[in-house]
Amino acid sequence: MGRRGSGLRAEVIAVGTELVQGLTTDTNSSWISSRLAAIGIPTDFHTTVADDVADLEQAVRQAVSRSGLVVVSGGLGPTADDITREALARAAGRKLVLHQPSLDIIRERFARWGREMSENNRSQALLPEGASVVPNAHGTAPGFALEIAGAQVFALPGPPHELRAMMDDNLVTRLKRMQTESAVLRLRRIHCFGPGESQVDQKIRHLMIPGRNPAVGLLVSNYVITVKIAVQAASETQADGLIAGTEREVRELLGDIVFGADGETLADAVAGELLKRGLTIAVAESCTGGLIAKLLTDVPGISGSFLAGVVSYSNDAKREILKVPEDVLRTDGAVSESVARAMAEGVRERTRADVAIGVTGIAGPTGATPEKPVGLVYIALADTKHTQVRECRFHGSRERIRVRSALAALDAVRRWAMSFPV
Amino acid sequence: MGRRGSGLRAEVIAVGTELVQGLTTDTNSSWISSRLAAIGIPTDFHTTVADDVADLEQAVRQAVSRSGLVVVSGGLGPTADDITREALARAAGRKLVLHQPSLDIIRERFARWGREMSENNRSQALLPEGASVVPNAHGTAPGFALEIAGAQVFALPGPPHELRAMMDDNLVTRLKRMQTESAVLRLRRIHCFGPGESQVDQKIRHLMIPGRNPAVGLLVSNYVITVKIAVQAASETQADGLIAGTEREVRELLGDIVFGADGETLADAVAGELLKRGLTIAVAESCTGGLIAKLLTDVPGISGSFLAGVVSYSNDAKREILKVPEDVLRTDGAVSESVARAMAEGVRERTRADVAIGVTGIAGPTGATPEKPVGLVYIALADTKHTQVRECRFHGSRERIRVRSALAALDAVRRWAMSFPV
Numbered sequence: 083m084g085r086r087g088s089g090l091r092a093e094v095i096a097v098g099t100e101l102v103q104g105l106t107t108d109t110n111s112s113w114i115s116s117r118l119a120a121i122g123i124p125t126d127f128h129t130t131v132a133d134d135v136a137d138l139e140q141a142v143r144q145a146v147s148r149s150g151l152v153v154v155s156g157g158l159g160p161t162a163d164d165i166t167r168e169a170l171a172r173a174a175g176r177k178l179v180l181h182q183p184s185l186d187i188i189r190e191r192f193a194r195w196g197r198e199m200s201e202n203n204r205s206q207a208l209l210p211e212g213a214s215v216v217p218n219a220h221g222t223a224p225g226f227a228l229e230i231a232g233a234q235v236f237a238l239p240g241p242p243h244e245l246r247a248m249m250d251d252n253l254v255t256r257l258k259r260m261q262t263e264s265a266v267l268r269l270r271r272i273h274c275f276g277p278g279e280s281q282v283d284q285k286i287r288h289l290m291i292p293g294r295n296p297a298v299g300l301l302v303s304n305y306v307i308t309v310k311i312a313v314q315a316a317s318e319t320q321a322d323g324l325i326a327g328t329e330r331e332v333r334e335l336l337g338d339i340v341f342g343a344d345g346e347t348l349a350d351a352v353a354g355e356l357l358k359r360g361l362t363i364a365v366a367e368s369c370t371g372g373l374i375a376k377l378l379t380d381v382p383g384i385s386g387s388f389l390a391g392v393v394s395y396s397n398d399a400k401r402e403i404l405k406v407p408e409d410v411l412r413t414d415g416a417v418s419e420s421v422a423r424a425m426a427e428g429v430r431e432r433t434r435a436d437v438a439i440g441v442t443g444i445a446g447p448t449g450a451t452p453e454k455p456v457g458l459v460y461i462a463l464a465d466t467k468h469t470q471v472r473e474c475r476f477h478g479s480r481e482r483i484r485v486r487s488a489l490a491a492l493d494a495v496r497r498w499a500m501s502f503p504v
Numbered sequence: 505m506g507r508r509g510s511g512l513r514a515e516v517i518a519v520g521t522e523l524v525q526g527l528t529t530d531t532n533s534s535w536i537s538s539r540l541a542a543i544g545i546p547t548d549f550h551t552t553v554a555d556d557v558a559d560l561e562q563a564v565r566q567a568v569s570r571s572g573l574v575v576v577s578g579g580l581g582p583t584a585d586d587i588t589r590e591a592l593a594r595a596a597g598r599k600l601v602l603h604q605p606s607l608d609i610i611r612e613r614f615a616r617w618g619r620e621m622s623e624n625n626r627s628q629a630l631l632p633e634g635a636s637v638v639p640n641a642h643g644t645a646p647g648f649a650l651e652i653a654g655a656q657v658f659a660l661p662g663p664p665h666e667l668r669a670m671m672d673d674n675l676v677t678r679l680k681r682m683q684t685e686s687a688v689l690r691l692r693r694i695h696c697f698g699p700g701e702s703q704v705d706q707k708i709r710h711l712m713i714p715g716r717n718p719a720v721g722l723l724v725s726n727y728v729i730t731v732k733i734a735v736q737a738a739s740e741t742q743a744d745g746l747i748a749g750t751e752r753e754v755r756e757l758l759g760d761i762v763f764g765a766d767g768e769t770l771a772d773a774v775a776g777e778l779l780k781r782g783l784t785i786a787v788a789e790s791c792t793g794g795l796i797a798k799l800l801t802d803v804p805g806i807s808g809s810f811l812a813g814v815v816s817y818s819n820d821a822k823r824e825i826l827k828v829p830e831d832v833l834r835t836d837g838a839v840s841e842s843v844a845r846a847m848a849e850g851v852r853e854r855t856r857a858d859v860a861i862g863v864t865g866i867a868g869p870t871g872a873t874p875e876k877p878v879g880l881v882y883i884a885l886a887d888t889k890h891t892q893v894r895e896c897r898f899h900g901s902r903e904r905i906r907v908r909s910a911l912a913a914l915d916a917v918r919r920w921a922m923s924f925p926v
Binding site: 096099100101102103104105106107108109111112113114115116117118119124125126127128129130131132134137141162163243269271292299301303308310364365367370371372373374375376378379380382383384385388389390391392393394395396398399402403432433434446447448449478479480481482484 | 518521522523524525526527528529530531533534535536537538539540541546547548549550551552553554556559563584585665691693714721723725730732786787789792793794795796797798800801802804805806807810811812813814815816817818820821824825854855856868869870871900901902903904906
């Protein structure tokens with residue numbers, strides 16, 4: 083503890099043979115760390131181990147030797163593979179004891195489902211002696227907390243919806259109590275879309291100097307460039323003030339490529355800009371195949387703005403649903419500026435939306451011609467007065483081209499919406 | 505090494521402060537392990553560390569002390585944060601030396617892009633003395649391989665498309681050479697959709713006994729139940745034979761809930777069944793908002809079957825694009841059996857597809873009424889003769905309800921297609 087200062091620092095351990103074998107990707111560790119960061123607790127290590135008592139015991143011993151907080155996810159199910167209770171008891175030098183209230187809750191849950199409780203499920207009510215229960219409102223396995231070698235260790239079940247609810251309902255409160263006011267850490271993320279990483283880097287390079295507080299860093303993931311502002315301060319007020327100052331500076335330097343903060347997606351931003359202006363949207367997609375509609379409808383409440391999407395994959399669909407003229411399709415081909423334009427205008431006229439998007443392109447791996455390579459994408463935006471079309475040349479796999487095209491289309495809508503007063 | 509037998513065993517280390525802080529989810533480790541598993545090398549540990557030379561050096565020392573193969577991803581960029589070269593050199597007790605051929609390649613790449621090479625990029629051509637280069641066709645940072653304490657250590661850049669190409673183009677071949685024929689490991693995955701985990705468990709429980717070879721296990725992820733068949737054998741022929749025997753047994757026990765194997769998605773399976781019968785499909789989506797179209801168009805070559813999708817989010821879109829009768833919408837409401845039916849029939853008639861799907865429901869968190877709770881979803885399937893509608897009640901978050909609905913719809917199409925001869 084204290085290897086990087088006086089504040090509480092965490093590590094996260096995920097348990098599951100399917101995780102280390104690569105059958106499933108561990109998303110719990112990343113989510114847990116993001117929640118810890120939000121309350122000012124940085125994570126230094128993630129470790130993933132198989133369903134192996136000795137491996138997990140060793141990983142826990144190592145974790146408690148260097149960090150003040152250890153969160154373990156997974157391995158609390160009812161089967162013989164579920165070894166977290168046993169491994170944590172061993173690491174703590176305690177025995178497993180039956181926790182009667184948990185057993186009663188498990189029994190009652192099975193009764194409510196009208197199902198037989200198996201003997202295996204009894205094992206889910208075993209806890210290391212001295213552990214305190216973390217209730218699980220969404221599943222049978224309770225979580226628990228215990229101290230090992232001076233570190234607080236929490237064990238949570240693997241299913242993400244159970245784990246997330248338990249973390250938000252219970253752990254976050256417990257952890258906030260554990261923190262001292264003397265070392266507040268805060269992280270703010272500013273998300274940008276549009277230019278390359280190096281262009282953003284050039285604009286804010288003078289802020290990215292070692293030792294600066296707040297520290298400023300850059301991160302690129304899935305075409306979104308994130309500026310991280312991390313601060314250490316003596317109080318929350320001081321932390322918030324320092325963050326706000328640097329954030330203002332970053333936003334001034336980057337201008338309208340900034341679309342959001344702290345995990346907001348580009349679709350969230352587009353939805354926000356449209357909804358607060360009462361603007362409606364419709365989309366016509368070919369190569370993105372429904373991805374733009376999917377991203378927009380990921381946002382709860384989007385029904386106030388999103389009217390309809392048409393995935394016009396075949397030429398017939400372009401012609402009959404979107405009224406793309408037959409001769410345009412024949413002369414210019416389905417992947418062309420004129421077809422993107424006709425798609426956007428077609429879906430806008432059909433739905434009477436304020437704005438419409440039309441996207442056609444070649445996502446690959448097949449379908450390319452010498453004149454129209456994989457990655458050639460036309461993005462049209464039509465409103466009641468004009469239609470503008472952009473020709474793009476994207477690179478990479480089918481998935482990357484589709485994602486990049488969808489994000490570019492969403493960003494075009496965001497910029498369009500922002501040209502109107504709120 | 506050899507802690508679990510004589511075969512080569514791996515661990516994977518991911519490097520990145522953004523990963524341990526939960527700003528980004530590490531998908532490299534899982535992907536690397538799945539590739540290693542495919543060539544018979546099991547992974548025992550994943551570790552993620554921050555951009556910290558001492559942390560990474562410690563993690564590498566621990567890894568080489570217990571595993572014969574260590575793959576490190578990330579930290580090979582040009583900035584001061586990129587500490588993998590330095591940490592591996594320290595763990596190996598070697599110094600960093602300039603690798604002239606790599607520098608030439610980096611220089612040439614910048615020249616081709618018409619950009620200035622910065623001094624920082626020079627650091628990407630530094631390698632621990634004695635390391636061999638792993639070429640990177642898609643980026644500036646070369647990877648490298650070196651032996652530390654008897655273990656083979658590979659360092660690869662973090663961007664997934666660079667890492668994946670280097671692994672497939674170079675590492676897999678190198679690793680296959682390293683393996684001995686005496687301990688072939690193979691993994692086969694059989695994917696199912698439909699019933700609950702416990703029903704699958706009951707049918708194949710007698711195969712899931714400790715010590716059995718091939719070993720049989722169950723895994724649930726995103727509503728797909730996967731039966732894992734893992735074998736240890738003296739030769740590839742023997743391994744393949746053992747796997748085939750158990751696979752036959754599993755498939756007989758599980759019947760038509762099995763849709764694919766070894767990472768095939770439900771959309772892949774649907775596309776396969778439709779394409780090999782020359783059947784066309786169209787979809788009309790409300791609550792799934794384009795997700796079904798997106799999943800289908802994730803499959804390359806689907807344009808041979810997928811004609812169009814309509815995301816009829818508003819009532820106007822349902823009425824005008826899909827011809828859902830006004831009085832049905834008024835009497836039964838947008839979330840109803842009759843509207844799902846009319847959506848499927850409407851998009852089928854418009855596109856003249858052989859089969860069409862109509863999905864309407866309440867994904868939440870808002871929009872529910874006492875009679876129509878969040879999770880109520882109607883899935884209609886229309887062909888040239890009949891339309892069938894299923895009423896479903898799903899649970900969980902907006903995202904979970906949308907995913908579950910989309911998969912249920914795809915599975916309905918799969919079963920429908922399989923009722924026709926090939």
